[in-house]
Amino acid sequence: MRNKLLALSLGVSFMALTGCQDGSATTGTKTETQEKDIFVGKPMSMEYEEEITKLISQMTLEEKAGMLHGTSMFATSGVPRLGIPELTMADGPLGIREEISRDSWAPAGWDNDFATYLPAGAGLSATWNPELAHTFGSVIGAEARERNKDVLLAPAFNIIRTPLGGRTYEYFSEDPFLNTQITVPYIVGVQEHDVAACIKHYAVNNQETNRGTVDVQMDERTLREIYLPAFEAAITDAHAYSVMGAYNRFRGDYLNENEYMLQNVLRDEWGFKGIVISDWAAIHSTVKALKAGADVEMGTPGPFNEFYFADPLIAAVKSGELAEEEVDKHVRRVLRLMYNIKSIDSTGRAKGARNTEEHFQEAYNIASESVVLLKNDKNVLPLNLEGVKSIAVIGDNATKKNALGGFGAGVKTKREVTPLEGLQNRLPESVKINHAQGYLERYSKTERAKFGDITLDGPVTIDELDPKLLEEAVNAAKNSDVAIIFAGSNRDYETEASDRASLDLPFGQQELIEKVMQANPNTIVVLIAGAPFDIEDISQKSSTLVWSWFNGSEGGNALADVLLGTVNPSGKLPWTMPKKLEDSPAHATNSFPGGETATYDEGILVGYRWFDTKNVEPLYPFGYGLSYTDFEFSNARLDKKEAYAGDETIQVSVDVKNTGDFDGKEVVQLYVSKLDSKVERAAQELKGFKKATVAKGATKTVTIDVPVKELAYYNMENNNWTVEPGTYTLKLGNSSRNILQEVTVQVK
Numbered sequence: 176m177r178n179k180l181l182a183l184s185l186g187v188s189f190m191a192l193t194g195c196q197d198g199s200a201t202t203g204t205k206t207e208t209q210e211k212d213i214f215v216g217k218p219m220s221m222e223y224e225e226e227i228t229k230l231i232s233q234m235t236l237e238e239k240a241g242m243l244h245g246t247s248m249f250a251t252s253g254v255p256r257l258g259i260p261e262l263t264m265a266d267g268p269l270g271i272r273e274e275i276s277r278d279s280w281a282p283a284g285w286d287n288d289f290a291t292y293l294p295a296g297a298g299l300s301a302t303w304n305p306e307l308a309h310t311f312g313s314v315i316g317a318e319a320r321e322r323n324k325d326v327l328l329a330p331a332f333n334i335i336r337t338p339l340g341g342r343t344y345e346y347f348s349e350d351p352f353l354n355t356q357i358t359v360p361y362i363v364g365v366q367e368h369d370v371a372a373c374i375k376h377y378a379v380n381n382q383e384t385n386r387g388t389v390d391v392q393m394d395e396r397t398l399r400e401i402y403l404p405a406f407e408a409a410i411t412d413a414h415a416y417s418v419m420g421a422y423n424r425f426r427g428d429y430l431n432e433n434e435y436m437l438q439n440v441l442r443d444e445w446g447f448k449g450i451v452i453s454d455w456a457a458i459h460s461t462v463k464a465l466k467a468g469a470d471v472e473m474g475t476p477g478p479f480n481e482f483y484f485a486d487p488l489i490a491a492v493k494s495g496e497l498a499e500e501e502v503d504k505h506v507r508r509v510l511r512l513m514y515n516i517k518s519i520d521s522t523g524r525a526k527g528a529r530n531t532e533e534h535f536q537e538a539y540n541i542a543s544e545s546v547v548l549l550k551n552d553k554n555v556l557p558l559n560l561e562g563v564k565s566i567a568v569i570g571d572n573a574t575k576k577n578a579l580g581g582f583g584a585g586v587k588t589k590r591e592v593t594p595l596e597g598l599q600n601r602l603p604e605s606v607k608i609n610h611a612q613g614y615l616e617r618y619s620k621t622e623r624a625k626f627g628d629i630t631l632d633g634p635v636t637i638d639e640l641d642p643k644l645l646e647e648a649v650n651a652a653k654n655s656d657v658a659i660i661f662a663g664s665n666r667d668y669e670t671e672a673s674d675r676a677s678l679d680l681p682f683g684q685q686e687l688i689e690k691v692m693q694a695n696p697n698t699i700v701v702l703i704a705g706a707p708f709d710i711e712d713i714s715q716k717s718s719t720l721v722w723s724w725f726n727g728s729e730g731g732n733a734l735a736d737v738l739l740g741t742v743n744p745s746g747k748l749p750w751t752m753p754k755k756l757e758d759s760p761a762h763a764t765n766s767f768p769g770g771e772t773a774t775y776d777e778g779i780l781v782g783y784r785w786f787d788t789k790n791v792e793p794l795y796p797f798g799y800g801l802s803y804t805d806f807e808f809s810n811a812r813l814d815k816k817e818a819y820a821g822d823e824t825i826q827v828s829v830d831v832k833n834t835g836d837f838d839g840k841e842v843v844q845l846y847v848s849k850l851d852s853k854v855e856r857a858a859q860e861l862k863g864f865k866k867a868t869v870a871k872g873a874t875k876t877v878t879i880d881v882p883v884k885e886l887a888y889y890n891m892e893n894n895n896w897t898v899e900p901g902t903y904t905l906k907l908g909n910s911s912r913n914i915l916q917e918v919t920v921q922v923k
């Protein structure tokens with residue numbers, strides 16, 4: 176569509192934004208010439224086509240079919256006699272998944288498949304730092320390569336349409352622009368290591384309920400403005416080499432049989448040259464799927480020869496139902512990908528690296544910029560240790576590990592620093608830690624299939640606290656100078672394949688938090704989760720509230736550093752925290768989860784677009800997050816006075832002054848409003864942002880580029896993007912609800 180990304184990384188001197196362990200100002204300014212453009216990937220090279228033709232001409236039909244379907248859980252067959260290796264794949268978003276058996280979902284039982292556990296998607300996007308997204312991609316790409324994987328089944332970036340979504344923790348955002356800014360550099364980072372990113376799940380796969388069958392319906396404008404931008408940029412800007420076709424249907428057809436999505440949009444419009452890999456067991460036909468544009472069928476345990484793209488494909492060719500040229504077309508794409516990642520001729524292929532100290536450090540850097548300070552009314556944070564002799568550390572999440580858990584891909588890691596360990600690592604020995612578990616993670620018997628051993632045996636309900644644990648927790652709080660509760664959820668509770676039933680905090684935590692707060696007025700509540708919860712009551716009652724994520728190998732150290740002030744928090748919510756579920760658009764319109772069909776009745780008003788347009792007060796708005804310092808914005812200005820033409824870029828500058836006592840990082844967010852539009856518009860839309868490091872007392876000018884074409888809406892009358900001429904308001908703030916400066920621009 177629009178080459179929106181390039182402009183953002185050019186044209187301004189660029190601060191090195193990677194996190195500093197000491198939370199201080201950045202380590203240096205890179206000049207434009209040194210700066211690699213993390214928003215531009217390497218297009219697929221077409222220089223191997225002749226060699227590919229030669230190879231295909233020597234292959235039997237059976238060999239071709241072997242390359243188009245899984246012949247083990249995470250690989251397709253190669254053709255050894257022609258020097259074609261298997262195509263190997265690995266999940267996934269949190270780091271390189273442990274090796275899975277070739278013919279079942281059971282772990283293969285290797286002892287050398289450990290990997291760095293990286294912060295889950297929501298944590299990465301909460302950094303609002305594309306540079307860190309590139310770092311993330313680069314780390315996971317290097318680890319994939321070192322494990323001999325060709326395709327990384329990531330990033331996963333479906334739009335967060337409902338806060339209940341089981342995979343919200345894994346995805347990035349409710350906003351297409353933020354989504355794009357995290358997705359593109361991530362892919363660029365992965366593919367620098369000669370590993371293909373497999374972007375997922377294409378597309379409109381926004382719920383787990385009925386995910387294998389649900390038929391999603393929405394108008395074209397909603398599709399184009401909300402659900403496709405990050406996928407499009409992933410292809411046209413990052414040049415992702417593979418795409419995962421989702422489980423669900425769209426406008427009647429399964430995504431892997433959807434000619435409109437796979438051929439018209441992906442290949443014809445966006446110029447995709449790579450391969451479409453099905454989600455596991457998401458293919459439902461042979462001829463229809465192949466003709467629509469699916470290339471490789473992956474699935475759950477065999478018999479692999481019974482897959483649609485295995486024996487049935489061979490039979491379809493033999494019976495004349497499918498032309499062999501059609502098969503060749505798909506094989507060609509697979510071979511093209513293999514040449515591009517140098518898996519066929521491996522001369523000069525990247526070697527990768529795994530579990531290095533550098534990778535753990537990068538995981539730390541990401542985690543430390545992701546933590547969101549929600550409330551700090553009494554300035555309890557950063558914790559002043561003067562006079563503090565003891566700290567109560569309460570809650571199952573103080574020790575809960577999240578690298579593995581739930582249904583779906585996790586990481587087997589040698590390092591996962593828990594919050595308790597982080598505090599032990601960082602607190603001086605003079606401070607005694609009084610640890611109490613507080614609550615138990617437990618599930619009802621009916622959920623045993625999902626949660627295995629951590630189910631209840633007794634007559635209590637999942638929300639009842641264990642009286643003994645409660646007493647211990649209250650005593651620990653009473654007998655300590657400060658109490659920190661680590662609550663929230665975990666990756667057993669938030670999981671692929673099911674959406675949550677409600678936003679309630681599970682396991683009786685609400686009661687526990689209240690009792691601990693009563694026992695000790697100096698209580699800090701830290702919520703660790705990947706998706707919104709109903710925390711309105713807790714938020715009213717507590718003065719100090721911190722939000723953290725399933726935050727990778729170094730998550731506990733990063734969190735401790737934020738609490739103790741060595742890192743000044745700079746994370747911002749990548750989605751809206753509603754006061755109650757019914758306020759969220761998919762629920763307000765009663766269109767989640769649908770039945771056989773899910774019609775997205777809120778249309779383009781997803782996330783904050785709904786809250787702002789309908790004047791619904793969120794609990795914490797999109798883009799929100801406090802700092803230990805304060806920032807003032809002033810002097811918002813444009814680069815010119817005259818009206819802008821459609822091909823121009825608007826440059827907006829604002830001075831950001833750090834008026835507090837700490838060095839810090841602030842995310843300058845730019846929202847656009849068009850009041851007198853002739854079409855329905857959201858009250859405002861994010862169209863730019865930049866994270867800036869500003870030393871205490873200093874002022875920094877932040878410049879954000881907004882290509883005028885970014886202001887377009889998708890016009891269903893001519894199926895194209897239209898920029899309306901007239902006046903636009905550009906609003907600069909540090910959350911969607913805290914706009915500090917405004918400028919108006921004229922567009923010709």
Ligand code: BGC
Pocket residue numbers: 266267328375454455584
């Ligand atoms: C998930 C994918 C994942 C695949 C292989 C599916 O259940 O939806 O995201 O890559 O399994 O593990």
